Amino acid sequence: MIESLFPNGIAHYLVGGLFIGLGVATLFALTGRQGGASTFFSACWSWLIKTPFFQQGAFLGSRNWRLVYSIGFVLGGLLYLALGLPQAASQMPAWKLAVGGLLIGYGGRLGGGCTSGHGICGMASLNLGSISVVLTFMATGFATALLLKAMGWGV
Structure with missing residues (x-):
């Protein structure tokens, strides 16, 4: 049954989950804040979009470290590609x-x-x-x- 749900195995899911857990635990330990993609990208958009929503103090005051965190999403995808790991179109x-x-x-x-x-x-x-x-x-x-x-x- 498990093989039909995960035809490529589960190891890469476990490794990915461990890295996600390590990342959010590190973020919380260093900043006391929880991570989430939408808040990170909203904070990054605050540099470009000047509407009141994107200019909230919560975004402006934390956008530097949130930008670094967001870049990590992109670098993680690039690393996945660089390692030649399996992809499905x-x-x-x-x-x-x-x-x-x-x-x-x-x-x-x-x-x-x-x-x-x-x-x-x-x-x-x-x-x-x-x-x-x-x-x-x-x-x-x-x-x-x-x-x-x-x-x-x-x-």
Whole structure:
């Protein structure tokens, strides 16, 4: 059963999970803050976009270290490529990826953070708000996937 769910094995998932855990634990130990992709990228956008949302004190006061953290996301992907680790091309049309990205971004703002912030850091801290948001994310994702599959649009 496990082999059918993970045809390429689970070692790379375990290594990735360990690095994610090490990264957020290091961030929390050094700054006392939890990590999440949407907040990091919002803080980085504060250099370019001058609307009130992006000019909040929380973004402006922490954007230097958040930029370093965000660059780590990109460098991690580049390292993965450089090591020649397995990749699978997406069969998803570009327009679906774009619409999905916009909806995820909107949902992340609506939910007060992204799945990585709530799911990795918030739940690890036993934050009840994060637990409820992750349950909502997951339930909505399951319902949407089932609905799309029933409509014949599933992958």
